Amino acid sequence: MELKDSSTEDKIKNAAKAVFHRKGFAAARTRDIAEEAGINLALLNYYFRSKERLFVLVMIETLSGFFGSVSVIINNPETTFEEKIEQFAAGYIDLIFREPDIPLFIMSEIRNNPEQLLQKIDIRNTVFNSVFIRQFAESVQQGKIKDQSFLHFMMNFIGLIVFPFIGKPLLKAISGLTEEEFNALIEERKKLIPVWIKAMMN
Amino acid sequence: MELKDSSTEDKIKNAAKAVFHRKGFAAARTRDIAEEAGINLALLNYYFRSKERLFVLVMIETLSGFFGSVSVIINNPETTFEEKIEQFAAGYIDLIFREPDIPLFIMSEIRNNPEQLLQKIDIRNTVFNSVFIRQFAESVQQGKIKDQSFLHFMMNFIGLIVFPFIGKPLLKAISGLTEEEFNALIEERKKLIPVWIKAMMN
DNA sequence: GTCTATAACGTGATAGAC
DNA sequence: GTCTATCACGTTATAGAC
Numbered sequence: 001m002e003l004k005d006s007s008t009e010d011k012i013k014n015a016a017k018a019v020f021h022r023k024g025f026a027a028a029r030t031r032d033i034a035e036e037a038g039i040n041l042a043l044l045n046y047y048f049r050s051k052e053r054l055f056v057l058v059m060i061e062t063l064s065g066f067f068g069s070v071s072v073i074i075n076n077p078e079t080t081f082e083e084k085i086e087q088f089a090a091g092y093i094d095l096i097f098r099e100p101d102i103p104l105f106i107m108s109e110i111r112n113n114p115e116q117l118l119q120k121i122d123i124r125n126t127v128f129n130s131v132f133i134r135q136f137a138e139s140v141q142q143g144k145i146k147d148q149s150f151l152h153f154m155m156n157f158i159g160l161i162v163f164p165f166i167g168k169p170l171l172k173a174i175s176g177l178t179e180e181e182f183n184a185l186i187e188e189r190k191k192l193i194p195v196w197i198k199a200m201m202n
Numbered sequence: 203m204e205l206k207d208s209s210t211e212d213k214i215k216n217a218a219k220a221v222f223h224r225k226g227f228a229a230a231r232t233r234d235i236a237e238e239a240g241i242n243l244a245l246l247n248y249y250f251r252s253k254e255r256l257f258v259l260v261m262i263e264t265l266s267g268f269f270g271s272v273s274v275i276i277n278n279p280e281t282t283f284e285e286k287i288e289q290f291a292a293g294y295i296d297l298i299f300r301e302p303d304i305p306l307f308i309m310s311e312i313r314n315n316p317e318q319l320l321q322k323i324d325i326r327n328t329v330f331n332s333v334f335i336r337q338f339a340e341s342v343q344q345g346k347i348k349d350q351s352f353l354h355f356m357m358n359f360i361g362l363i364v365f366p367f368i369g370k371p372l373l374k375a376i377s378g379l380t381e382e383e384f385n386a387l388i389e390e391r392k393k394l395i396p397v398w399i400k401a402m403m404n
Numbered sequence: 405g406t407c408t409a410t411a412a413c414g415t416g417a418t419a420g421a422c
Numbered sequence: 423g424t425c426t427a428t429c430a431c432g433t434t435a436t437a438g439a440c
Contacts, residue, residue, distance in 0.1 A: 008423075027228035027314065030416060040425055045417055047423095101313075107368050108310050111303075112229065114371040127376055151377050151387060152394065159365030164357050166309050166368060169316040174329055175353050185353060192354065196402045210405080232434060242407055247435055249405095 009047050011037045016048075017058050021101040024108050025055050056120075059109065063121045066102055069095055074132035081135035085157070085197055088132075090190040092161050097183070103162045127154075145201040156200060160193045211249050213239045218250075219260050223303040226310055227257050258322075261311065265323045268304055271297055276334035283337035287359070287399055290334075292392040294363050299385070305364045329356075347403040358402060362395045 005011045015037035019028045030051050034041040048054040073079075073087045096103060110117050127133060136153065139145045164171065164186050172182050207213045217239035221230045232253050236243040250256040275281075275289045298305060312319050329335060338355065341347045366373065366388050374384050 023314065024226070024228065024310070026226065029414090041416090042418080042426085043424065049417095051416065104309060104313060107306060107372065108226070110371045111306060112225070114375070118371070118375045123372075124376055124378065149387070151373070151379075152391070154376070155366050155369070155373060156362060156398065158369065159361045160358060162369075163361030163365050167357070167360070167364075169312045169320070170309070170325075171353070171357060173316070173320045174326055174356070176326065177353075185351065189354070196358065199401045199404065200398045202401070231432090233432095243434085244408085244436080245406065251435095253434065 008037075008039060008043060012039060012044055012047055013054070013057065016054050017062065020055060020058050021062070021099065021105045024105065025112070059117060060120055062102060062106065063117070063123075066095070066106065067121060067123050067126060071126055071130070074130045077131055081132070081139050082194070082198070084132050084135070086194045088157075089161055089193045089197075093186060093190050096162070096165050097186070100165050100168070104166050107166070148201070153197075153201070157193075157197055160189070160196065164189065210239075210241060210245060214241060214246055214249055215256070215259065215263075218256050219264065222257060222260050223264070223301065223307045226307065227314070261319060262322055264304060264308065265319070265325075268297070268308065269323060269325050269328060273328055273332070276332045279333055283334070283341050284396070284400070286334050286337070288396045290359075291363055291395045291399075295388060295392050298364070298367050299388075302367050302370070306368050309368070350403070355399075355403070359395075359399055362391070362398065366391065 005014060012033065016033045019033045019036055022028075023032070028051075030044055031041055033054075034044050037044075044051075044054065048057070070088060070091055073091055074084055076084070079087065133150060136145075136150055140147050168182065172179075175182070177185070207216060214235065218235045221235045221238055224230075225234070230253075232246055233243055235256075236246050239246075246253075246256065250259070272290060272293055275293055276286055278286070281289065335352060338347075338352055342349050370384065374381075377384070379387070
C-alpha cells in the first residue's frame, strides 16, 4: 500500500495486491487492476504476461511478508516465552491493521489451491525450528504451563488474533459498532490476548 | 448434502450449495453445478432464472441454517449459562463437521457484499434478545465472571470454535497431520473450549 | 420438463501504431 | 514503454425441438 510506486511495474504490482487481497483471484478482473494502477490493461500483460503469473508473484510476496515478519519475534533468544506472546500478539495485530484483508485472502486462496501455494513457503520449518516452540516445550516440562498440545495452543493464539479480522463484517453487523469503535476493540486485544492465553494455559 | 434429492429443483439447489460452498460465487461455474446435479445446464436457468438468483437462495438457506440452528440452544430457559457454553461449542463443532466449508464461505461472501447479505438475516436480534446474553449479564453482575465486553467474549468463543476450520489447510500444512488426526484434534475441542473459555473469564 | 444448439456477453490476452 | 483496437475464449443465458 505505502510501497514505492516509482516504476510502472511497481504500480501494477501494488494495485494487483490491493485488488487480489480485496476480491480474491477469481473475482478480481485484470481491468480492475489496471484501473487501480492508473495504467492501460495491455501494460499488465506486457509486464507480467498473464493474470495468473501476476497472482503468483503477489501471493509469494504476501505469504513471505505475512509469515516472515514475525520470525524475528519468535526467534529472538533474548526474550522470554511470555514476552514473545506479548510481542507476537501486538505485532500481528498491528500488521493486520495495516492490511486487514490479508488473513481472509490467504485462507480463501489456500483452500482453492492448498498444495501449490503452501510449497511456496516453508512455514512448517519456520514454526518448528523456532526458539518460541522450544521455550513452549521447556515451560511445559518445568510445569510452568499445563501440558497440552502445541497445536491447540497455536490454534487458540492465532485464532484470537486473526478471527476478529476475518469475521469483521459479521461481527460489526451483530454489534452495530462503527468502524472506529470496532478497531478500538481490536486494539484492546493487544493487551488482552496475552492475559487470556496465560489463563488458558494454567 | 444429505437432503432429499427428490425433485430436479432440489437436486440443482443441493448441487449449487455444494459447489458454491466449496468454490465461492465467483469461481463457481453454472456448468459445475449442472454436472454435480447430474442435469443439463439449461435446466438450471429454467428453474432458477440466473446464477445470481440461485446464489441468493443458497445464501439465505445457508445463513438461516447456520445461525438458526443454535437459537434453540441459546434460548433454552432450562439450562444454565455454563451448560449453554458446553452445548453451543459441541453443537457448532458437530454442525461444521457436517459442512466444513461453510464458515469460510460465509466470511468470504459477506466480505464481497456485506450490506446486501446481512440484511437477509436478522442476526443482531437473535443474539441480543437471547437468554444467553441475559445470563451473561447476570453472571457479570453477580461477580461470577469477570466484567468484560460481551463482544470480546463472543469473538473469543466463536473464534475458538470456527478458526480451526477456516485455517484448516494452513494448520494441516504446519502440523503435518492427516485429515483424521486433524479432525480428532478438533473433536477434542468440544470439551476443551468450555474449559478454556471459563478460564479466560475468571 | 428436458434436451441440443447457439446466441450474447464478459474477460484475458495480443497486434500493431506511436 | 504505452496506448487503442481487436481477437479468442469461456461462461451465462436463451431459443426451439422433442
